[in-house]
Amino acid sequence: MNIKILGAFAAVALLAACANNTGASNGSGATAATSGPAPGSEEDLVANVGDRVFYAFNKSTLSGEARSTLDRQAAWLAKYPQVNVLVAGNCDDRGTEEYNLALGKRRANAARDYLVAKGVAASRIQTISYGKDKPTAMGDNEQAWAQNRNAITSVR
Amino acid sequence: MTDPFQAFAARASRRAVLGGGAASALALGMGREAIAATPAAPAPAAPGGGGQSAVIDVNRARAAPIPIAIPDFVGGDADAAQLGRNIASVITADLGNCGLFRPIDKQAFIQAAGQGIDPSAVPNFQNWKVIGAQALVTGKAESVGGGQVRVEFRLWDVLPQTQIQGTAYTTTTANWRRIAHIIADVIYERLLGEKGYFDTRIVYVAGTGPRDRRVRRLAIMDQDSANNRFLTDGTWTVLTPRFNPTRPQIAFMSYANQNPRVYLFDLGSGRQSVLGDFRGMTFAPRFAPDGNSVIMAVSDGGGSDIVTVDLASRAMRRLTNSGAIDVSPCYSPDGTQIVFNSDRGGDQQLYIMPAGGGAAKRISFGVGGSRYATPVWSPRGDLIAFTKLGGDTGNFSIGVMNPDGSGERILSEGWTVEGPTFCPNGRVIMFYRETPATSASGAGYSARLVTIDITGFNERVVVTPTDATDPAWSPLGA
Numbered sequence: 001m002n003i004k005i006l007g008a009f010a011a012v013a014l015l016a017a018c019a020n021n022t023g024a025s026n027g028s029g030a031t032a033a034t035s036g037p038a039p040g041s042e043e044d045l046v047a048n049v050g051d052r053v054f055y056a057f058n059k060s061t062l063s064g065e066a067r068s069t070l071d072r073q074a075a076w077l078a079k080y081p082q083v084n085v086l087v088a089g090n091c092d093d094r095g096t097e098e099y100n101l102a103l104g105k106r107r108a109n110a111a112r113d114y115l116v117a118k119g120v121a122a123s124r125i126q127t128i129s130y131g132k133d134k135p136t137a138m139g140d141n142e143q144a145w146a147q148n149r150n151a152i153t154s155v156r
Numbered sequence: 157m158t159d160p161f162q163a164f165a166a167r168a169s170r171r172a173v174l175g176g177g178a179a180s181a182l183a184l185g186m187g188r189e190a191i192a193a194t195p196a197a198p199a200p201a202a203p204g205g206g207g208q209s210a211v212i213d214v215n216r217a218r219a220a221p222i223p224i225a226i227p228d229f230v231g232g233d234a235d236a237a238q239l240g241r242n243i244a245s246v247i248t249a250d251l252g253n254c255g256l257f258r259p260i261d262k263q264a265f266i267q268a269a270g271q272g273i274d275p276s277a278v279p280n281f282q283n284w285k286v287i288g289a290q291a292l293v294t295g296k297a298e299s300v301g302g303g304q305v306r307v308e309f310r311l312w313d314v315l316p317q318t319q320i321q322g323t324a325y326t327t328t329t330a331n332w333r334r335i336a337h338i339i340a341d342v343i344y345e346r347l348l349g350e351k352g353y354f355d356t357r358i359v360y361v362a363g364t365g366p367r368d369r370r371v372r373r374l375a376i377m378d379q380d381s382a383n384n385r386f387l388t389d390g391t392w393t394v395l396t397p398r399f400n401p402t403r404p405q406i407a408f409m410s411y412a413n414q415n416p417r418v419y420l421f422d423l424g425s426g427r428q429s430v431l432g433d434f435r436g437m438t439f440a441p442r443f444a445p446d447g448n449s450v451i452m453a454v455s456d457g458g459g460s461d462i463v464t465v466d467l468a469s470r471a472m473r474r475l476t477n478s479g480a481i482d483v484s485p486c487y488s489p490d491g492t493q494i495v496f497n498s499d500r501g502g503d504q505q506l507y508i509m510p511a512g513g514g515a516a517k518r519i520s521f522g523v524g525g526s527r528y529a530t531p532v533w534s535p536r537g538d539l540i541a542f543t544k545l546g547g548d549t550g551n552f553s554i555g556v557m558n559p560d561g562s563g564e565r566i567l568s569e570g571w572t573v574e575g576p577t578f579c580p581n582g583r584v585i586m587f588y589r590e591t592p593a594t595s596a597s598g599a600g601y602s603a604r605l606v607t608i609d610i611t612g613f614n615e616r617v618v619v620t621p622t623d624a625t626d627p628a629w630s631p632l633g634a
Contacts, residue, residue, distance in 0.1 A: 058503070086414075093572065093590075094545070094550070095504075095529075095545065096484075096497075096504075096529035096530050096543050096545065096574055096575075097395060097396065097530075097574065097575070097625075097626070098396065098439060098440040098453070098483050098484045098497070098529070098530065099481060099483055099484065099497060099499075099504055099529050101395075101409075101416075101437070101439050101440070101453075101455075101483075102439075102453065102455055102459060102460040102481040102483050103481065105437055105455045105460070106458075106459065106481065109458070128414065128416065128437075129416070129437060129455070130393075131395075133370065133372070133393060133395070134368065134370075135367055135368055136368065137596065138366065138367040138368055138593055138596060138597060138598030138601075139593050139594075139595060139596040139597075139598065140571075140592035140593040140594075140601070144593075144596070
C-alpha cells in the first residue's frame with residue numbers, strides 16, 4: 001500500500017512537470033507513459049492523484065496522509081471543474097452490518113467535508129456507504145482490513 | 157423470573173393443565189393459500205390408563221426430550237399413501253430438530269411402520285408404551301377431488317391412554333408441507349404448552365460470487381429450508397430484510413439506482429416500492445409490533461438518527477438527533493420501548509428509550525472493550541438478543557440479556573456471528589455465521605444460517621442453496 005501511494009506521488013510529479021514544460025492541457029506530453037489515461041478521467045484520478053484515503057479501525061478521522069491525498073483530489077477537481085465525483089465509504093468486516101453502513105457514511109462524509117473545505121463545490125460530490133459489503137481486498141487479515149477501511153473517490 | 161428458562165417453564169406448566177381435545181379453527185393468512193381446519197370425528201372412547209401424561213413442562217424436556225412415535229399417515233390410494241409418508245417425515249423432522257422431542261426410530265415400532273395406523277381406531281397403547289413412546293401421532297391423508305387433500309391427525313397420550321387432539325385439515329395437495337408444519341405446531345403446543353414455530357418462513361439475503369463483487373438477493377424459504385425462492389434478481393445489493401408482523405410484507409434496504417434506501421416488498425403481489433423519498437441513506441428497518449409503521453435509521457447529517465415512518469401517511473418522525481451513530485432500532489413487543497445501537501458514549505453499545513423518543517438508558521457494559529450491536533427484542537419481551545464484538549479473542553458472539561442489561565448469557569461464538577432473529581415463540585434464535593477468507597482471493601469465506609435454542613443448546617446449520625446472511629423469522633402462520 002505504501003508503495004502504491006509513493007507511486008501515485010511520483011506520477012503526479014511527472015504530470016506536473018510535463019504540464020509546466022508544455023503548457024498543454026491535454027497532458028499527453030512525451031515524457032508521460034505512452035498511452036496515459038485521459039486527463040480528468042477516472043483512470044487519471046486513480047493513476048495520478050490517488051482515489052482513496054484510509055482510516056483507522058472504527059474511526060472516520062482523516063490522517064495526515066489522507067489529507068494529503070484529498071489535497072491532491074481537491075486540486076485535481078479544481079483543474080477539471082466539469083468532473084463530478086462519488087465518494088464511497090467502506091469498512092472492514094470486523095464490525096456489524098448496520099453500524100458499518102453508518103460508519104462508512106461517516107467516512108465518506110469526512111472526505112467530502114474536507115474536499116468542500118478545500119474549495120470543491122458540495123454539489124459536485126455525492127457520497128454513498130457500502131458498509132462492509134464491498135471490500136477491495138478479499139482476504140481476512142490486518143493488511144486486508146486496513147485496505148478496506150477507506151473512502152474511494154470515483155468519477156461519475 | 158430472571159431466568160428465561162424458568163419463565164418458559166412457568167408458562168408451560170400453566171398451559172399444560174388445560175388438556176382436552178377440542179380443535180380450534182386456525183386463522184391463517186399472510187397472503188398464503190387457505191387451509192381449513194376442523195375437528196376430526198370423535199375416535200372411539202380410549203380406555204384411559206391413568207399413567208403419567210406426556211404433557212410436560214419444557215424445563216424437564218431439556219433434560220429428557222419427549223419420546224414420540226410418528227408412524228406414517230395412512231392413505232386411501234398410492235398417491236395418498238406417499239403423501240402420508242411425506243407428512244409424517246416432515247412432522248418428525250420438525251419435532252426432532254427442535255430438540256424438545258425425541259421421535260422414536262420407526263425400526264423400533266412393533267406395529268409395521270410401513271402400514272401406518274388408521275387414526276379412526278384407538279391405538280393399541282401397549283405396543284407404543286413398550287417402545288418408550290409417551291406420545292403417539294396417527295393420521296390419514298385422502299384426496300377429496302379438485303386438487304384438494306384432507307389430512308386428519310390425532311395426538312395420543314400413551315400412558316394415560318387418551319386422545320389429546322384430533323383435527324382435520326383441507327387444502328390443495330401442493331400445500332401439503334404446510335399442513336405437516338401446522339400439525340407439528342399443534343403437537344408442540346399441546347405437549348409443551350407454548351405455541352410452536354414450524355409453520356413459519358425465513359427471509360434472508362442469498363450471497364453468490366466473489367466478495368468484492370458479491371451478488372445479494374432476497375430469498376425466502378420455509379423454516380425447514382423447503383420451498384426456497386428468490387425474491388429479487390441480484391441487480392442491486394439488498395440487505396436486512398424484516399417481516400411485517402401483521403401483513404404479508406417485508407421491509408429491506410436496497411441499493412437500487414445506487415441510492416441506498418429502505419424498500420417494502422409485498423409478498424402477495426411481488427412488487428417492491430421505496431418507503432419514502434427521504435433525504436440521505438435510510439437503513440436498518442424494522443416494523444412496529446402493530447405493523448403500521450417502520451422504525452429505521454437515516455443518515456442525512458453527521459451520524460445517523462432513529463426515525464419512524466407511518467405506513468399510511470409516509471410521514472417521518474425523528475426520535476434521536478445525537479450527532480452520533482444511532483442505528484438498529486427494535487421495539488419491545490408491547491411497543492412501549494425501543495432498544496437501539498449507538499456510539500454516543502464513545503463506542504457501540506445498546507440503549508433503551510421510550511417509544512416516543514427521549515432520554516436513553518445504556519444497558520450494555522462490556523468489559524475489556526467489548527462492543528454490542530444488532531439488538532433484537534424477544535417476542536416474549538423478557539430478553540434482548542445481541543451481537544457482541546471484541547473481547548479477548550476478537551471473535552463475535554451471539555448472546556441474550558434481560559432488558560435492564562442484567563443476566564448476560566453468550567449462546568454462540570465465532571469469527572463472525574451476527575444478526576440474531578427470534579422465532580415467534582422466542583424459544584429459538586437464528587443468526588448467521590461467517591468463516592474468514594484464508595487467502596487473498598477470498599477462498600475459505602462462507603456464510604451460513606444457524607439456529608440455537610435460547611438455552612444455548614442444539615445449535616444447527618440451516619440448509620440454504622447459497623451462502624446466506626441477514627435472516628429474519630416470520631410470524632407464526634406467515
